[in-house]
Amino acid sequence: MGRYILKRVLMLLPVLLGVSLVSFSLLHMVPGDPAELLAGEEANPEFIQALRKEYGLDQPLYIQYFHFISHVVRLDFGISIRNRQPVIKLLKERFLFTLQLSFLSILIAGLIGLVAGVISATKQYSFFDNMSMIGALFGVSMPIFWFGLLLMLVFSVHLRWFPAGGKGTALHLILPAIALGAASSAVIARMTRASMLEVIRQDYIRTARANGLREFIIIYKHALKNAMIPVITVFGLEFGYMLGGAVLTETVFSLPGVGRLMVEGIFQRDYPVVQGSMLLVATTFVLVNLLTDIAYAFFDPKIRYE
Amino acid sequence: MNEAKTMKTTGQTREVWRRLKRNRAAVIGGLIVFLFFFVAILAPVISPYPPNEGDLTKRLKPPCREHPLGTDPLGRDQLSRVIYGARISLQIQVVAVLIALVIGTLLGMVGGYYGGKFDNLIMRLMDILLAFPGIFLAISIIAVLGPGLTNLMLAAGIYSIPQFARIVRGSILSLKEKEFVEAARAVGENDFNILFRYLLPNSMAPMIIQTTLRMATVLLTASGLSFLGLGVQPPTPEWGAMLSTARAYMITAPHVATAPGLAIMLVVMGFNLFGDGLRDSLDPRLRD
Numbered sequence: 377m378g379r380y381i382l383k384r385v386l387m388l389l390p391v392l393l394g395v396s397l398v399s400f401s402l403l404h405m406v407p408g409d410p411a412e413l414l415a416g417e418e419a420n421p422e423f424i425q426a427l428r429k430e431y432g433l434d435q436p437l438y439i440q441y442f443h444f445i446s447h448v449v450r451l452d453f454g455i456s457i458r459n460r461q462p463v464i465k466l467l468k469e470r471f472l473f474t475l476q477l478s479f480l481s482i483l484i485a486g487l488i489g490l491v492a493g494v495i496s497a498t499k500q501y502s503f504f505d506n507m508s509m510i511g512a513l514f515g516v517s518m519p520i521f522w523f524g525l526l527l528m529l530v531f532s533v534h535l536r537w538f539p540a541g542g543k544g545t546a547l548h549l550i551l552p553a554i555a556l557g558a559a560s561s562a563v564i565a566r567m568t569r570a571s572m573l574e575v576i577r578q579d580y581i582r583t584a585r586a587n588g589l590r591e592f593i594i595i596y597k598h599a600l601k602n603a604m605i606p607v608i609t610v611f612g613l614e615f616g617y618m619l620g621g622a623v624l625t626e627t628v629f630s631l632p633g634v635g636r637l638m639v640e641g642i643f644q645r646d647y648p649v650v651q652g653s654m655l656l657v658a659t660t661f662v663l664v665n666l667l668t669d670i671a672y673a674f675f676d677p678k679i680r681y682e
Numbered sequence: 683m684n685e686a687k688t689m690k691t692t693g694q695t696r697e698v699w700r701r702l703k704r705n706r707a708a709v710i711g712g713l714i715v716f717l718f719f720f721v722a723i724l725a726p727v728i729s730p731y732p733p734n735e736g737d738l739t740k741r742l743k744p745p746c747r748e749h750p751l752g753t754d755p756l757g758r759d760q761l762s763r764v765i766y767g768a769r770i771s772l773q774i775q776v777v778a779v780l781i782a783l784v785i786g787t788l789l790g791m792v793g794g795y796y797g798g799k800f801d802n803l804i805m806r807l808m809d810i811l812l813a814f815p816g817i818f819l820a821i822s823i824i825a826v827l828g829p830g831l832t833n834l835m836l837a838a839g840i841y842s843i844p845q846f847a848r849i850v851r852g853s854i855l856s857l858k859e860k861e862f863v864e865a866a867r868a869v870g871e872n873d874f875n876i877l878f879r880y881l882l883p884n885s886m887a888p889m890i891i892q893t894t895l896r897m898a899t900v901l902l903t904a905s906g907l908s909f910l911g912l913g914v915q916p917p918t919p920e921w922g923a924m925l926s927t928a929r930a931y932m933i934t935a936p937h938v939a940t941a942p943g944l945a946i947m948l949v950v951m952g953f954n955l956f957g958d959g960l961r962d963s964l965d966p967r968l969r970d
Contacts, residue, residue, distance in 0.1 A: 394810030398822070404824045519902055521909045522925060522943030527934060533933050561870035579811070620815030624906050628929070635818070639910050642825045650825050663813040 383480055384666055391662055399578075400655040401446045403647050404437070415645055423530035453652035460643050463652040466637060470658055470659045473543065474633035476557065477617040477625070482548050485557030486611060491519055492561070493568025493607075497576065498595055508565060515562025524628035533595040541630040556625040560614035568609045572602040612668025615663040637640050701963035714952025715792040721765055722772040722916045729817020730760040733766040734752050734917045742935040755927060756917075763919035764941045770920045771949065772836040774835050774904045775897045781839025783893060786846025791877055793847070794854030803850070834913040838900045849892050853885035887964040894957035898950040905946050921946050 403410045411428035412419070428434050431454075432443040453463035490514070496505040507646075531551060532540035538551050576579065576599050584594045606658070625633025634653055641649035702708050721728065736758035743753040751760035789808075793801035814822050822835035858881065864936065866880050905922030907913035914920035916927065923944040928939035 390806050391809045391813050394806065395813050398810065402822075402826055406828075467708060513954065514947070517898070517947050517954055519905055519909075519925075519943065519946050519950075521906060521922075521924075522939070522946065523926070525929060525939050525943070528937055529932050529939075617816045619817030620821075623817065623821065624909065627910055635821075638821060638825070639912065640914065642821070642829075654818075654822050654825070657815065657818055658813045660811050661818075 377673065381670055384669055386667055388662060392659060395655065395658045395662070396445060396448060399651045399658075400441050402651055413645065417645075421459045421582060424663070438455065443503070446654065451647055452569070453655070454648035456649050457646045458649075459646075463648045467634060467652050467656055470632055470634040470637045471660075473631065474587065474619060474622050474626070474635060477549060477552055477622055477631070477633060478615060480553040481557035481618050481622075482560065482611065482615045484553055485560035488557075489564025490568055490607070492565040494572055494595065494600060495563065496569040497572030497603075500573065505569075510568075512562035512565045513557045515565075516556060519624075520555055520559065521624045523558055524552065524625055527551045527555055528628065536633040541628075543631055548631075552629045552631060555628065556618055556622055559621075560618065563614060564607065564610055565609050568603065571606050572599060575599045575603040584667070605672070608675060609668055609672050612671065616664040616668075619657050619661055619664075632655050698963045699970050702959055703876035705962060707955045708963070711952045711955025711957070711959060714948055715956050718768055718949050718952060719772065722768040725769045727766050728764040729765045731762040733763045733915045734758065742931060744935070744937055744939065746844045751941045752935070754924070754938055755935075760938065763924060764917040764921070764945050767897040767924065767942060767945060768949075769945075770831075770906070770914060770918060771901055773965030774831070774838065774914075774920075775900050777835040777901045778838035778842065778904065779893055779896050781836065782842030782846050782896065783889070785839075786843040787850045787889065789843070789884075790847040790852075792856055793883065795858055795873070795877055795881065802853070803824070804847065805874045808847050811840070811844045813851065819901050820903050820907055821910070821912060824907060831914050834904055834907055837907065841903060842896050842900060845896065846892060847925065848887070849888050850885055853888050854881050855958060856929035857881050857884055891957055891961045891964060894953055894960055898957065901946060901950055937955045 390553070403413060406413060407664035409424075411424050411433045414433075415424045417425050422629055430442050435443070451464050453467065455461065456466055459466065468531065489492045492508040496551050499505055528540050528551060531537045539545075539548050568652060576595070581594060584598055585591075589598075620635070622633050623639060625631070627634040627639070634657060638650055638653035638657075641647070641653060696818045702712075723894040735751070736756040736907040738757045740749075740753050741755055741757040743749055743757075745752045749761065749781060751764060754760055754763065778870050789804050811819060820841045823840055824833060825831035829834060863880055866876050871880070904913055905920070905925070908922030909926045911923075911926060914923050916923055924942040925939055925946075928935075928942070931938050
């Protein structure tokens with residue numbers, strides 16, 4: 377297991393290097409002088425010159441890149457052009473919020489997806505199975521932002537059960553988490569159903585039935601345990617995708633997340649903020665994928681020896 | 683030999699078509715997709731009003747006989763804008779998927795066939811693109827290119843390259859050691875011919891499935907970007923951008939958000955159903 381983890385971590389390094397290169401090149405691919413872009417539109421020439429020196433922008437590109445990386449590893453993403461605050465400070469607040477939202481979302485999606493998937497598999501082709509699979513089809517086809525708007529209209533405007541936006545209490549997070557998790561719950565339900573269907577047709581389940589074990593024990597203790605192995609990967613992947621998809625939910629519900637911060641950064645040409653958001657979200661996503669792979673290998677020893 | 687090949691292909695196509703017709707979900711999906719193409723192509727003919735001409739005295743009117751889907755905040759006919767929206771969406775989908783299909787297929791073919799360092803380099807590049815989760819990659823590309831229709835198509839296209847590259851590479855890897863490829867090599871076919879005349883036609887099934895399913899993903903991504911203000915800009919009648927405008931009128935005029943949202947959902951659903959059906963028909967082993 378240790379060797380497998382080491383191998384996966386080593387495979388991660390070139391990807392992280394690539395991600396840092398992509399976010400570094402952002403400033404150089406956008407038309408204009410990087411120092412002027414960093415200084416903002418109203419900066420005076422002395423300030424631009426000072427920035428150019430501080431960030432080494434008068435140096436060759438590879439030195440600039442090393443300069444960039446040496447700051448990034450110390451979690452120094454520069455100063456926001458608009459707020460004149462350290463980018464890391466903005467990122468910290470916003471990112472914690474997005475993480476919170478994504479966690480709640482994956483919890484809701486996992487709960488709905490697992491229950492629907494298991495019942496669908498055990499009652500294949502029943503009314504419930506058909507309905508939940510139609511529901512799953514809607515889940516993957518509905519745009520997050522539209523679903524969010526509909527939830528807001530029904531539960532905030534008409535029923536007044538939840539606040540329509542902003543942050544503060546746990547109630548503020550419920551609707552955004554449902555909107556963000558709808559597609560994932562559909563994917564988890566489909567995967568659980570397929571995986572359960574495969575497992576409950578295995579000989580050992582037939583043996584358990586022949587031995588007179590209760591159906592509940594067979595399904596939830598013996599079958600689900602094995603059926604969960606491929607579902608774990610989906611959980612990890614979906615959680616990672618939520619970090620990206622959260623930007624749409626955050627916009628609909630006016631929430632202060634990192635995705636929204638990046639979009640605002642793009643509009644305001646606040647490049648350090650955009651670079652920092654790109655780096656942070658991509659790195660987290662890559663790490664979540666690493667943890668998912670490790671969890672998968674932990675539960676399914678076959679993977680480790682491939 | 684050519685005749686035998688043609689007969690085999692025709693027989694296979696007929697079998698796929700027969701299986702597809704029997705799949706009710708795929709037929710429904712196919713009909714939705716057909717309707718979408720029909721509306722998109724004939725938009726100027728079937729649209730009751732010009733999409734960008736409005737009458738401010740008729741702003742935010744609920745659905746009525748004159749305007750079956752109501753009017754928007756500028757008094758423009760919603761139905762006409764949704765119809766023209768199909769045209770814009772189709773254009774984005776086709777261009778973006780084509781970009782991804784061509785580049786992804788070439789990268790996957792070359793990587794899978796030649797292997798070694800070049801394959802490693804291509805796959806690591808794909809890993810880097812895949813390190814940005816979902817729509818975040820497209821947003822990052824827009825951050826570099828800037829908002830707008832052309833850049834949106836490019837972003838949605840680049841965003842889809844890794845999927846095609848991986849699928850084609852996998853297919854080429856499993857095919858390149860097969861006997862028919864060895865036979866082609868034995869009769870002196872060059873690499874170009876082996877790649878394009880032998881391997882590519884045999885990788886068509888997964889590519890067709892991926893193309894169909896990707897049309898759905900690209901629509902969701904592109905409309906999402908336009909909703910954020912990073913894609914198509916007003917007054918172009920794009921469904922995501924229309925929803926972005928509708929957001930401010932959710933309480934007073936919720937009908938403004940209904941039609942574009944439904945349109946996106948239906949078209950995505952159509953491509954998903956049709957793509958799933960194609961997968962079942964082209965490769966029944968992949969079922970469930």
